Amino acid sequence: MTTSTTDTGLAKVLMPVPDPHPDVFDREWPLRVGDIDRVGRLRLDAACRHIQDIGQDQLREMGHEETHPLWIVRRTMVDLIRPIEYPEMLRLRRWCSGTSNRWCEMRVRIDGRKGGLIESEAFWININRETQGPARIADDFLDGLQRTTDVKRLRWKAYLTAGSRHDANEIRAFPIRVSDIDLFDHVNNSVYWKVVEEFLAPQPELFESPLRVTVEHDAPVAFGDKLEICLHVYPPGSTDKFGPELADRTVRTLTYVVGEEVKAVASIFAL
Template sequence: MQQTDGSTGLGKVLMPVPDPHPDVFDRQWPLRVADIDRLGRLRMDAAARHIQDIGQDQLRQMGYEATHPLWIVRRTMMDLIRPIEFQDMLRVRRWCSGASNRWCEMRVRIDGKRKGGLVEAESFWININRETQGPSRMSDDFLAALMRTTSVDRLRWKAYLTAGGRQDAAEIHEYPIRFTDIDLFDHMNNSVYWSVVEDYLSSYPELVAAPLRVTLEHDAPVALGDKLEIVAHVHPPGSTDQFGPGLVDRTVRTLTYMVGEEVKALAAIFPL
């Protein structure tokens, strides 16, 4: 596997798990039938649900589920290092890799304990105020608890992706929004955006067979009734300097999630 380079951007190196460490949240559960594709691989949309689930479990374990109940994810970077296969036992670990007073980056490592599969992820989470629905300060004691696994205490948001247009797209297709895709915020749930990625990757099985990085950024919510279109672009090697100097040697595929002319989300897909 060729390593990406840089501490930020699409080629960033993810923080390794500080294990053993008392503040790494560690849980296990079986890989379920509903979470696999036709070949038995843990799908990325299912991994995104696991990332959400362990976040809620950690909040409950830390005693902050009542005081910090609402979070939205702004970006998730997910590395499929080795496919995790059906009938495996998942070991899911979560810890903070950077924070400020209203948001944090949380690392998740998902290991297949029996067969050796591995998914690495990092998500940028924003703490939301229930009344205003806007970013909210975390309590000092909660922030201090997060900071026990990182020294990054001035985390800033910076978008890694820019939208692609319809005029030069490799393909465009509509993605129907279902009632069951909508969550507590009355928006399409984060994991459904990853279903779009899986739908796209179904036409390129060779990408899933190799170490792969997918980065997904959320710009605006998708609502029930929206006509969501997925605008795909393929950037061949040598044309990808826009994504950072470490990616000029590989093909980068992008997906722009659009409702009319409004960009809702962006994804970048490339081999590691």
């Protein structure tokens, strides 16, 4: 049995793909023009849509789409190792790296044939349709997930804390559109990554080396909310608050706020 790496917060080492393995879900599809930026790079928000899509495909393949139809993501960690550029065929592999009886962590690796690579891990919570709260995962479903991991007591631990308005390097409004709203009547997970793309756009040099971006969700954003993003830039030597492994590099955070309520927090740093 393959295990997940011991968690060390934002600097955690993601579990390698257990390949070959019969329970690694493996699919290919082409990179589309609607998923790329002006230079042809697969955008992070589009990559996260692919991560959602292969999750739905695997759920259907395992026979649990009707019994476990609703999931929300609590955290997504994405490592942009090498940009994936158009034209390209994407290979996506998805497997479980940790479980509890109501949630799980799922790894997705996205490879391009020309060497582009994105690694990701997301913390997914199974949701009860009636109560809209966490629901127990069926035993047969759990058994299938645990074939790629022996982590069976997965617990939630936040890696990030919100930045405040008074010392932000920048505060920017981010209008919410009706097309951003999903089945839960709040902003879809992938939209939070559009915010990341907006803040990365003026700094293309950040894409020249491997980059880790993590988004943690605290509360949903609804249509009509006046969403603002607070940017904080922490230089090397001031970043031990993110763990000793990150004290030697710049860490940027984005705090998503509506009024005084924190909705999400993201971090960006070089690997």
